[in-house]
Amino acid sequence: MSPHILVVGGSIGGLFVTTLLQREGFDISIRERSIHGLDGRGAGLVAQREVFDMLREIGRVDLARFGVTAKERIYLDRTGAILSRQSMPQTQLSWDTLFRTFRAMIPSERYQGGVGIERVERDGAGLILRHADGTGERADLVIGADGIGSRIRAAVAGDESRPRYVGYATWRGLVPEAAMPAAAAETLFERFAFYEMPGSHILGYLVPGADGSVEPGRRRYNWVWYRRYSETELSSVLTDADGKVHPFSLAPPQVPRSAVERLHADAADLLPPAFAAAVLAEPRPFVHAIFDYNAPRMVEDGVALLGDAAFVARPHTAMGVAKAAGDAFALRDALVRYPDLPEALAAYERSRLDIDRAVVAYGVRLGAALG
Numbered sequence: 001m002s003p004h005i006l007v008v009g010g011s012i013g014g015l016f017v018t019t020l021l022q023r024e025g026f027d028i029s030i031r032e033r034s035i036h037g038l039d040g041r042g043a044g045l046v047a048q049r050e051v052f053d054m055l056r057e058i059g060r061v062d063l064a065r066f067g068v069t070a071k072e073r074i075y076l077d078r079t080g081a082i083l084s085r086q087s088m089p090q091t092q093l094s095w096d097t098l099f100r101t102f103r104a105m106i107p108s109e110r111y112q113g114g115v116g117i118e119r120v121e122r123d124g125a126g127l128i129l130r131h132a133d134g135t136g137e138r139a140d141l142v143i144g145a146d147g148i149g150s151r152i153r154a155a156v157a158g159d160e161s162r163p164r165y166v167g168y169a170t171w172r173g174l175v176p177e178a179a180m181p182a183a184a185a186e187t188l189f190e191r192f193a194f195y196e197m198p199g200s201h202i203l204g205y206l207v208p209g210a211d212g213s214v215e216p217g218r219r220r221y222n223w224v225w226y227r228r229y230s231e232t233e234l235s236s237v238l239t240d241a242d243g244k245v246h247p248f249s250l251a252p253p254q255v256p257r258s259a260v261e262r263l264h265a266d267a268a269d270l271l272p273p274a275f276a277a278a279v280l281a282e283p284r285p286f287v288h289a290i291f292d293y294n295a296p297r298m299v300e301d302g303v304a305l306l307g308d309a310a311f312v313a314r315p316h317t318a319m320g321v322a323k324a325a326g327d328a329f330a331l332r333d334a335l336v337r338y339p340d341l342p343e344a345l346a347a348y349e350r351s352r353l354d355i356d357r358a359v360v361a362y363g364v365r366l367g368a369a370l371g
Contacts, residue, residue, distance in 0.1 A: 006129050006139040008117045009146035010034070013307030013324035014094070015102035017143060018110070023058075023346055030106065031115040031129070032147070033074070044068070044092030044207030044222050048322035051093070053329070055121050060101060064340060068214050069205060070192040077195075081188065082270040090192055091224075094208035098321075117146070120155035120303055120326060125303050142303045145324075148291060150309035156300040162293040163248075163291035163312050168199075168370045170290065170315065171225040171263055173282030177206070180221050182283055184277035188221065195272050199228045199370060201276050204350045223278045224315070225267075226290075226370055231364040234289055248291070252284035260285060290314055290367070294360050298353060299345040304331060311356040316365030325358055327352055 002025065007014045010032030021028045035254045045051070047064065055061050103111070117133030120142050129134040144152025148163055176187075187193070192205045204223035208214050231239055238246045238253035260283065265280035279285070293312035298305045307324035330351045338344035 003140045004138070004336075005029070005143060006137065007033060007143045007145055008069055008129070008151075008152050008308070009144065010103075010111060010113065010149065010319055011145070012102070012145075012204060013309075013328065014143070014145035015099070016076075016132035016325055016328035017145060017306055017331055018326065019058065019102055019105050020328055021335065022106070022110070022236045024332065026335065027113045031113065031117055032111065032113045033116050034113055039347045045095050045321050046090065046097070046318040047093045048319055050322040050325035050329070051098075058105065059167045060104075063097060063101060064091075064093065066212050067093040068208055069190075070205045070212070071190050073192045074193065075194045075196070075274045076187075076274070078197075078272055080274055088192070090205075090209045092205055094212045095321075096210060097208065097212035098170065100212075103116065103364055117151050118162055120152055120157075122301060140302065141345075144309040145305055147308045148293070149169045150305070152303060153295070153305060153309055154303050155303045156297060157295050159203065161296060163293035164224065165186060165231065165234065166290050166292055166314070166364075166367065166370075167230075167369075168226055168228045168290055169192060169234065169290050171279075171285050172367075173221075173223050173279060174207070175221045175223070175278060175281045176209075177217055177219045179281050181277045181281065184274040184281075184324070185221075187274035188278065192277070195275055197270065200371070201226050202271060202279075204278060208303060214268050221278055223275065223282070225279065228370065229289075236288060238289060249288040250286055252286045255286060264293065284316075286334055288315075292360060292364060294357055298349045298356075302345075303344055306331065310352075311360050313359045314367045316366035317359055319359050319362075323356060326355065 005028040007018050007030045010030045014030050015237045018028050054061055069089055069091045071089055073088045075083045118130050118132050119128050121128040127139050127142055130136045144150050194203045196211050202225040206219050207222045209218040209220055222368045235245055240250055241256045264280050267276045272294055291312050298310050306327040334344040334348040
């Protein structure tokens with residue numbers, strides 16, 4: 001009999017594994033905390049091999065055409081002059097388009113939003129997924145795909161196994177192409193641009209529009225500004241407009257106006273003119289603190305971790321989505337190959353543990369100048 005599988009987390013990783021397993025006939029459903037859905041929260045993503053493999057798996061390689069290609073990399077100095085350039089074409093796909101495509105493959109009755117999950121409990125009969133309202137539901141296998149703040153992680157790695165703040169955060173903006181000043185667009189568009197300074201750097205590139213459009217005039221400019229903050233400073237950075245401190249990030253509506261004004265003032269003081277203009281053109285930036293995390297293991301007694309619930313890699317790697325895709329493929333392959341669930345989960349862990357640890361280590365090396 002096919003195990004009853006519940007996936008906690010309805011973002012990209014949860015959608016990947018659910019799509020693959022339902023295609024194999026498994027009884028699988030998603031529980032997602034968000035009430036309003038996750039569409040519209042993404043920017044661009046670098047499509048690594050695993051992402052193309054996933055698109056090929058579902059017969060949607062055509063989505064690879066819905067990307068924006070940066071023809072070269074440029075490095076600016078403080079005045080805005082180009083210090084160096086490299087011919088390194090790179091295509092950014094649309095996270096939103098990828099999300100919508102895989103979300104559409106899950107029947108509505110199999111994707112339940114607005115469900116807060118607090119923990120996994122075990123009793124003599126198996127697993128109970130405990131909801132925030134106190135109710136519960138049974139499963140033979142629980143897949144934790146609930147990201148950096150995973151509630152499922154404790155059932156595998158223990159309560160004390162948590163991500164470690166590395167000393168810096170990213171401010172991000174997604175500026176409609178038409179809102180970018182002409183001079184900034186001339187310098188930054190069609191390129192992957194960088195500016196580096198001690199303890200900080202900013203980069204930016206064009207990505208598809210919110211509707212997935214890659215037509216000139218309908219795209220967005222995505223900038224990412226890495227900045228150092230002490231632990232004390234981080235608490236202030238992650239305090240929302242209502243005075244609540246968040247553990248990992250603030251979404252655009254949560255960022256206080258005063259914080260936006262400080263960011264804009266710093267941009268004018270510290271950045272080359274084109275990047276300063278891009279930051280000032282974003283009235284609603286958002287912020288993510290950067291963390292490292294390596295799970296000591298990925299499975300335990302009927303619970304499996306996937307994606308950022310298991311390993312959090314710094315964004316320099318551009319491998320977050322690819323890592324989730326690789327995990328999803330490996331878990332699907334193990335469950336198909338081994339009818340015995342403990343054997344399947346052990347095989348999954350063996351196939352991904354070292355790979356995912358290497359991705360985290362790669363991010364640490366890339367971020368050494370900032371952390």
